[in-house]
Amino acid sequence: MPAKRILITGAAGFLGSHLCDRFIREGYHVIAMDNLITGDLKNIEHLFKLPEFEFYNHDVSTYIHIAGHLDYILHFASPASPIDYLKIPIQTLKVGALGTHNCLGLAKAKQARILVASTSEVYGDPLVHPQTEEYWGNVNPVGPRGVYDEAKRFMESITRAYYTFHGVETRIVRIFNTYGPRMRLNDGRALPAFIGQALRGEDLTVFGDGSQTRSFCYVDDLVDGIYRLLMSDYSMPVNIGNPNEISLKDFAEEVLKLTGSSVKITYKPLPVDDPKQRRPDITKAREILGWEPKIDRAEGLKRTYDYFRSLPEEEWSKQPKEFTAKK
DSSP: OOOOEEEEETTTSHHHHHHHHHHHHTTOEEEEEEOOSSOOGGGTGGGTTOTTEEEEEOOTTTOOOOOSOOSEEEEOOSOOSHHHHHHSHHHHHHIIIIIHHHHHHHHHHHTOEEEEEEEGGGGBSOSSSSBOTTOOOBOOTTSTTHHHHHHHHHHHHHHHHHHHHHOOOEEEEEEOOEEOTTOOTTSSOHHHHHHHHHHHTOOEEEETTSOOEEEOEEHHHHHHHHHHHHHSSOOSOEEESOOOEEEHHHHHHHHHHHHTOOOOEEEEOOOTTOOSOOOBOOHHIIIIIOOOOOSOHHHHHHHHHHHHHHSOHHHHHOOOSOOOOOO
């Protein structure tokens, strides 16, 4: 029996590359696609020698053509860090809108099941805590983060439309803050920013007074949740994340303790529309998917720090060109 075939967009990115690994291990033929605007071939080069893996350098916002049958599509193509989507706002909107439309059209033509990667950013700066899937969010559509937030909200809407109007088998994952190996050190998000600063001997930058909270999920746990959702019969959005909430000030302290760094924490003004609280309600994931995170933050942080320390010094000595809101 031939292997099932899956298309993964954004495959050279942080999450996309880990998904490629998972589906290769599960025995799939993986078709990876990425235009490398934020992805890096180093994340997937270990797969190039495999006959069950193929890669296409392509922008899914233009069109998508795949020969032969497809069983599944994972649409993960999108800038995901504030530094990226503030630098390339039009491309961010296009991949969320046109890219999603193209993926859904391909799913319809191939009669494939598609899972799209939404995010906790659809909740904006939430007025409900923790965030359940029924919460509609508090998003500023014309603020600096709107290009990312609204792209993901449109993604969910058009995905549901293809489900209800065309009968396409769709799945929607709402991803909360995730971390692990292959993150880019200087992409502006809290964890790689803190570790990069500690490795360079710089003070750790916390925005606002550090009381804003995040909930960090290790990448292996997230990938398992995505896999279970894809294989489930549930078509509405599902939160996948770790409900263990921590303030960014306390998180910075954890990173300092882990790295053994003697630098200090410095504070800068809170960026526009930066969410004050972020914690997933994962009741649906537990009940529908039998999923919950297994790797605690101490273990996940150690694995991630060890990965960053293993990189050549020139990798973590680079500083970001600009430093903005933490996702």
